[in-house]
Amino acid sequence: MSTLDWGRRYLLCRPEHFTVAYEINPFMHVQVHPDPELASAQFETLVAALRGAGAAVEFMDPEPELPDLVFTANAGVVDGDVFVPSLFRHPERQGETAHDVAWFAARGFRVTPLEGNEPFEGAGDVLPFGGEPGAAHGPVLVAGYRTRSTVAAHALLGRLLGVPVRTVELVDERFYHVDLVFCPLDERRALIAPQGLDRYGCRVLEELVPEPVWLTDDEAAAFCANSVVVDDVVIMPSCTPRLGKLLEDAGLSVVVAAVGEFLKAGGGCRCLTLALDVDLSAGRSAGERPPG
């Protein structure tokens, strides 16, 4: 087994201003407020779990009017020193982009937005898979569309980064980002929640993932796919005995970082993190580097 060659450096944002101020997914109810102290404690538990697994963690400053800035997975997509910022579908989150862009620009990333005005929600809807050394092909991007991002955005991203895209439709409104139905575990395995996909999407992932780990309805609904993988450690918002055994049998160890307060806004462990060390260059042929 070859562990992922990315996922050892993350961007997070402390939940100082995190709340549920609007409703843009089925989990958000403005009457149900997260407990700030509990949210903060859960967040620090997640940070500790990441560090415990050996990951480096960086932080961006929270902003008072942007409660969802904590969900850094949606800031954009990182590929080497390129940062492709998101274009949020909902106006409520569009204010985040300026802060995301400023953070990446200040750290020397080449900020390269997609052409046009296609909604695109970053790593929340785009996850790399495969591409181990000696594999038939480099990494591909597994991308989810319909609820938040569009097919056209994924096509533009694939062209920009020179990487093949496997676009799957998200057919269940509960699983509004692809990181709620798909989680790469290593170069051969991934958690997949078929509940959020149609038969075409299931077929695509079956073809792509040599050893899929299919989630049960309960596991999918508990956001088990919204996990962060650091080498052989899977940091999950929750886990079932069945799934835990499956993962341990596969040589992975499970750490549960309960982030229940963030689930009130529809986000789990993965949503709270953005991998900064993704490099898709193995999937590109020479001369296809993105424009500088």
Next chain:
Amino acid sequence: MTDATHAVSSEVVRLDGHVVDSLLLAKVLDTIVDAGASYEILELEMGTTSADPSHVRIRVSAADDAALDTLLAEVQVHGVNREDTSDAVVVPAPADGVLPDGFYSTTNLTTWARVDGRWVRSGRPEMDCALVVMAGSGGENAVQMVPMHRVRAGNAVVTGWRGVRVETPTRADEADGFGFMTSEVSSEKPKAVSLTRVAASIREAGERRERGEGGGRVLAVCGPAVVHTGAAPALARLVREGWVQLLFAGNGFATHDIESNVLGTSLGVSLGEGVLAEHGHANHLRVINEVRRFGSIAAAVEAGWLGGGVLYECVRAGVPFVLGGSVRDDGPLPDVISDTVAAADAMRAQLDGVDVAVMLATTLHAIATGNLLPAGVETYCVDINQAVVTKLADRGSHQTLGIVTDVGLFMGDLADRLCGAETDGR
């Protein structure tokens, strides 16, 4: 109009990206078929490596525009986009009656032009016209098919093919009453079947009129042989009993119809005995002369001089008729429009609501009328000469059902079907 059930709307769409490995192409094609629509892959350019995007051009066809729009909206989320999103290119007409270079020449099919980002449906289709964009009231644009001679300097004329699409009729099932019949003509076809079809068509038009849905007007186009063969009394009966709403003919038909009712002859031949009446060769001229004295056919009816026949019934029933002239006309009758361009315009002006046309033993007027009719009009051509029907179809009036038979016998049977058998012992 019946063309809604027979028409097909189609649009060329594009799908780009990693659409093969993502099964997006499969999903889109499945969605099209599941919606009862059909597709034709016009181009499929596969990426050479898995990193290369593929490009697909697909023609999607659905039952009608509403179904097509719904389907395209559904597949748009999967990345399917209409290929032609450009507006029609309009160029001002350089002079009255002169079209700009590259003008779009119309067909007799319903046509749409894209104006200011919106598809606008043309008015009544007519072949061989220009497509003119008119700024309508309230900012709504209208698109009209305008014959060359009626285009005015400065009119916005559509040129080229971009931003223009045409609804193509489909072939209806055999079981369908009329459907789309490509030059369907045979002298061996059972006449009773054709007769039943024509009668049903005219009866259904009557039902549409009664329901007040618009349309349902029946046009009869008549040649002189209608009178020579003795079909005129049957046609007069159909007019009298309300089965005909519009009549096109020429000087010959009108003259012989009047001659037969005033003098009992047609071109001097006694319709009762079939022999040439004494000095009969001049009968039609004497009749024309009398009508010219009255000033019009309606005036001759008014004065009680003309007391029967097809045109008499038209005047009595208020059924409009247009008599188009030709070079060989005697007289002509005062009602005949001898300027052929003006005659065609007069015919055009009467065509709204016509959705059944019966061409009776006439070459000239059948083809002239065929040129003016939208493709959706159910057209029957009754002629003893198969060439007339074929000629009509070859000129683009593909919707024609030809019935090769003697018009005299056919019209008698048709009148009996629609009006009930004659009881006056005729």
